Amino acid sequence: MSYKIFQVDLDIGKEELELVKDCFNRRWLSEGPKCEEFLERFRDISGSKFAAFAPNGTLGLYLALLAMDLPKDSEVIVPAFTFYASASACVFANLKPVFVDVFKDSLNIDYNQLESVMNKNVSAIMPIHMYGQSCDMDKIMEFANKHKIKVIEDAAQAVSVKYKNKHVGHFGDVGVFSFFSDKIVTMGEGAVLTTNNEELFNTIKLRRNQGRPNAGTFIHPDLGMNFRVTEVQASIGLAQLKKLDKILQHRLEIYDYYQQKLNGLIDLEFVKQESFSSLAPFRFSFRTKHRKEIAQYLELNGVQTRSCFYPLNKQPKFKNYRTLECAVSQDAYDLGICLPVHRSITKKEVDYICEIIKKYCHENNL
Numbered sequence: 001m002s003y004k005i006f007q008v009d010l011d012i013g014k015e016e017l018e019l020v021k022d023c024f025n026r027r028w029l030s031e032g033p034k035c036e037e038f039l040e041r042f043r044d045i046s047g048s049k050f051a052a053f054a055p056n057g058t059l060g061l062y063l064a065l066l067a068m069d070l071p072k073d074s075e076v077i078v079p080a081f082t083f084y085a086s087a088s089a090c091v092f093a094n095l096k097p098v099f100v101d102v103f104k105d106s107l108n109i110d111y112n113q114l115e116s117v118m119n120k121n122v123s124a125i126m127p128i129h130m131y132g133q134s135c136d137m138d139k140i141m142e143f144a145n146k147h148k149i150k151v152i153e154d155a156a157q158a159v160s161v162k163y164k165n166k167h168v169g170h171f172g173d174v175g176v177f178s179f180f181s182d183k184i185v186t187m188g189e190g191a192v193l194t195t196n197n198e199e200l201f202n203t204i205k206l207r208r209n210q211g212r213p214n215a216g217t218f219i220h221p222d223l224g225m226n227f228r229v230t231e232v233q234a235s236i237g238l239a240q241l242k243k244l245d246k247i248l249q250h251r252l253e254i255y256d257y258y259q260q261k262l263n264g265l266i267d268l269e270f271v272k273q274e275s276f277s278s279l280a281p282f283r284f285s286f287r288t289k290h291r292k293e294i295a296q297y298l299e300l301n302g303v304q305t306r307s308c309f310y311p312l313n314k315q316p317k318f319k320n321y322r323t324l325e326c327a328v329s330q331d332a333y334d335l336g337i338c339l340p341v342h343r344s345i346t347k348k349e350v351d352y353i354c355e356i357i358k359k360y361c362h363e364n365n366l
């Protein structure tokens with residue numbers, strides 16, 4: 001299939017290239033000044049006291065879990081509606097995910113279900129800030145503090161998402177942001193862990209750098225691996241952070257434009273915006289009883305679509321863990337379509353996409 005409009009497209013150009021050239025000129029590609037500069041900027045943006053890199057969001061979650069030294073085989077509460085990595089990171093860290101459902105309106109973790117899965121073996125909870133909106137962190141922190149469990153915010157999609165005017169990522173013990181190609185800001189692959197807890201930060205540093213505080217020594221006081229990144233990634237990321245306001249503005253404009261254009265089609269149901277959260281659109285997603293047909297029709301017309309996530313409690317390798325029923329997550333998969341809101345998509349292209357959807361609805365009397 002040759003697409004006219006792709007689900008993911010990058011806004012990378014001369015700003016990124018200039019900074020990458022600097023690395024070549026300096027003949028230094030491993031972690032160095034660009035990485036430091038990126039972390040400094042990211043601390044500013046996120047309001048976190050400490051920040052450290054990981055090679056990608058998946059390994060970032062894994063690193064966060066390793067650094068917390070949670071009891072082996074203890075359980076982590078994870079919503080069923082999220083990307084596979086949220087749970088696979090737990091499994092590789094010798095932990096067991098326990099699945100709860102999400103709210104229909106926001107697709108974020110349903111905090112009303114938390115007590116019903118709580119027991120002595122639960123050591124942590126991993127709320128996901130889904131599709132550019134924050135979870136209700138007050139509710140989650142209240143629950144976590146009551147039971148004295150740890151909180152890992154999966155903020156992979158949530159660069160610049162604010163909960164009650166405060167950037168997400170450090171309400172809990174640690175937050176993990178991804179810089180994969182389809183996230184708000186990209187460096188190809190990459191992630192940052194944020195925390196306000198200095199002790200935890202020091203452990204993260206040991207775990208990510210071979211169990212030692214600095215490179216260049218062969219005495220390794222602790223256990224660690226290599227979770228480092230490169231100056232090239234950080235350079236691309238830095239150029240992206242400089243454009244962050246523009247990136248967000250564009251995504252918001254496109255998101256609003258979709259809503260405006262598709263408003264009134266009774267078969268379509270949009271994700272609702274929570275009053276406590278800002279919005280940093282990751283995708284434009286909506287539910288329709290005609291998901292398969294509409295997606296097919298869009299694809300036929302050269303528009304690349306995505307489904308929503310397949311419920312984790314149904315995944316072949318996760319279905320034996322403890323779970324609630326998670327009907328909303330199942331519904332989100334069965335009915336959800338994601339449309340692109342990336343930096344290079346234009347309003348004209350959104351017009352085109354929406355016309356196709358309207359045409360389908362019109363022809364089928366929806």
Ligand SMILES: *Cc1c(COP(=O)(O)O)cnc(C)c1O
Pocket residue numbers: 056057058059082083085086128154156157178179180189190191
């Ligand atoms: C993208 C994503 C991840 C994984 O991040 P990668 O950088 O792709 O490894 C984890 N959780 C969520 C919710 C994501 O969207």
